[in-house]
C-alpha cells in the first residue's frame with residue numbers, strides 16, 4: 001500500500017476509536033483529504049448556498065440538529081484530522097521537544113499561544129492555555145490572596161440576581177453592579193455571556209466601574225470566544241477565561257486563561273508542579289498542569305486557522321443573523337417572552353425565552369415542557385426545559401433546521 005494511503009487508513013482507524021465512529025464511516029471520512037471550503041466568492045453571489053455547502057465540514061449527522069452548541073460546539077473535520085494526525089505522529093516520538101502538553105512550552109504550544117494572543121488582542125505572556133474555562137476560573141478563584149473580611153461580588157446570572165428580563169439598557173445592568181459594591185468588595189466575578197439565558201453583559205463598562213473603585217474584575221468568557229468579537233485589552237478586565245470547545249469549534253478539553261500583566265505574580269498556582277513559582281514563565285506558569293493531551297491543543301490551533309479561513313466577521317454576522325431569526329419568531333408568540341435578546345447588543349448566538357406566564361423555578365412540567373418534548377422527538381438538541389429554553393445558532397446551523405425547531409415550537413404550544 002502506498003505510504004500516504006497507509007497513513008490515511010491509520011487516521012481512519014484512530015478516528016473510529018477516538019470519535020466512536022463505525023470503521024466504514026471513519027474510512028469514508030478520514031481516509032482522504034478534508035472537503036475543501038466553498039469558494040470565497042460564492043459567499044457574495046449566493047450566501048445561502050455558501051453556508052449550505054460549508055455544512056460538509058462537520059460530522060453532525062443529517063438527522064440530528066444541534067441548537068445547543070452553547071454547551072459544546074461541533075468540531076469541523078479539518079480540526080479533527082489535525083488532532084488525530086498529531087496523536088499518531090506524537091506516538092512515533094520523532095518530534096524533538098516533549099510531545100505532550102502540561103510541562104515546558106514546545107514549538108506547537110508557542111505557535112498556538114501566539115495565534116490566540118493575537119486573536120484575543122493580548123500579550124503572549126499574559127495568556128495560559130488550560131483545559132477549559134472551569135480550570136481557568138479556579139486558577140483565579142483559588143489563586144488570589146484575599147484577607148478575612150474581603151468580599152467577592154459574584155454573579156451575575158439571571159437566576160441569582162433579579163436583573164430585568166430582558167434588560168432595557170446597559171446602564172441598568174451597570175447600576176446593579178454599582179449598587180451591590182460594598183467597601184469590602186475586592187473582586188467582581190461575572191460572565192461575559194451568561195450560561196442560563198445567553199445575555200451579553202456590558203463588560204467594558206463594569207470593568208471601568210471596578211477600576212474606578214480599585215476592584216479587580218474576573219470575567220468568565222466561556223461562551224464568548226468564537227461567538228462575539230473579543231478584544232480583551234479594550235474590555236479592560238484583569239482576568240478572563242474561555243472554553244474554545246464551545247463556539248470556536250475546537251476539540252473538547254481546551255481553555256484559556258488571561259491574566260493582566262501587572263497581576264501575573266498575584267496569583268498562586270493551585271495545581272503545583274516543579275515550576276510553581278518560576279515567575280519568569282509569566283502566564284505559562286499556569287499551563288504546567290502535568291501530562292495532558294497536546295493533540296487537542298494542536299486541534300485548537302487548527303480550529304483557530306479554520307475560523308480565520310472563513311473569516312471572523314462573517315462568522316459572527318451569520319451566528320447573529322440566525323439568532324435574530326429565532327428571536328423574531330419567538331417574540332411573535334404571545335405565549336412566550338424573550339428574556340435576553342431585547343436589543344442587538346444583548347445577544348450574539350443565544351436566544352432564551354420563558355412562558356409569558358412564568359412557572360415556579362425548578363418546574364419540570366407545564367410551561368415549555370411540551371416544546372422540549374417536541375424537540376426531543378425530532379432529535380433537536382436544545383438547552384433548558386419547562387421553565388426556560390435556550391437556542392444556540394452557529395455557522396453549521398441550516399435554515400431548514402430552524403424551520404424544524406419552529407415546527408416543534410408551534411406543536412408544543414398548541
Ligand SMILES: Cc1ncc(COP(=O)(O)O)c(C=O)c1O
Nearest residue numbers: 132133134135191195220222243
Ligand atoms: C459561563 C460559563 N462558564 C463556565 C462554563 C463551564 O465550561 P467548561 O465545561 O468548558 O469548563 C460554562 C458552561 O456552559 C459557562 O456557561
